Amino acid sequence: RAGLEVEDLMFEPLASAAAVLDYEEMEAGVALIDIGGGTTDLAIFQEGILRHSAVIPFGGNVVTEDIREGCMVMRNQAEQLKVKYGYALGLESQENQIVSIAGFRGREPREISVKTLSHIIQARMEEILDLVHEEIRQSGYGGKLIAGIVLTGGGSQLKLLNKLTEYMTGMYTRVGHPTEHLASTSVRGMNNPIYATGLGLILRGMELEKMKAQPVFVPIADEREPVKGKLAVSAPEPEEILETEPSFVDRLTGILRDLWEVDSSDDKLD
Helix, strand or coil, X not given: CCCCCCCCCCCHHHHHHHHHCCHHHHHHCEEEEEECCCCEEEEEEECCEEEEEEXXXXXXXXXXXXXXXXXXXXXXXXXXXXXXXXXXXXXXXXXXXXXXXXXXXXXXXXXXXXXXXXXXXXXXXHHHHHHHHHHHHHHXXXXXXXXXXXXXXXXXXXXXXXXXXXXXXXXXXXXXXXXXXXXXXXXXXXXXXXXXXXXXHHHHHHHHHHHHHCCEEEEECCCCCCCCCEEEEXXXXXXXXXXXCCCHHXXXXXXXXXXXXXXXXXXXXX
């Protein structure tokens, strides 16, 4: 209804990687952990190639459910507690921090300990990270990831999650933000790991558009000379070619010369 059409399909971890990883990390070896609402996706890159992928059937939603049951609050209140006050690692400084949750229909407000909230979140995140770490070990790349781990997705916004991940896996960990692909005038708030997959898809779409704009050479069989063949050229007008890419004619001349085995000054090229 919005007038949009699907241009291409793309594996989700590849889209996230395009937005938050650079080539050096993928070359050195890195594990991308995309913590979404329903699942946690793992993608392992080495030498610039996707080597292993897996999906863990737990994500940010199960953390919200744990808070809802553990703190006896509504689901939307549990989500707010997780986003605003959630820590993936319990700290001693949280001992006396209290969060007040408004009651409903005249009931008294509830007081939630930040330390209790952190312990609930930490327990579930330890379970998820343990499953991810086991998947990395089984992949055979556990000791080869020089660039360590990159966290992204909405679940990666939990405070101190990178520290908990380093403690659980023993590998350097950072949170991946799509900063290098955003202009300084970008909409405020887009520099957020929750948009990593979406921005990666946009980058892929831009690459497809760029490929469409380039000249395309299609071999066509020649009945008289089936071995040498001809070329059907789909390209811009000559004037446009000369303005945008001066070396295009030279490259085309070389291709024709090799195919027809003639000299560049031969009239046949004209």
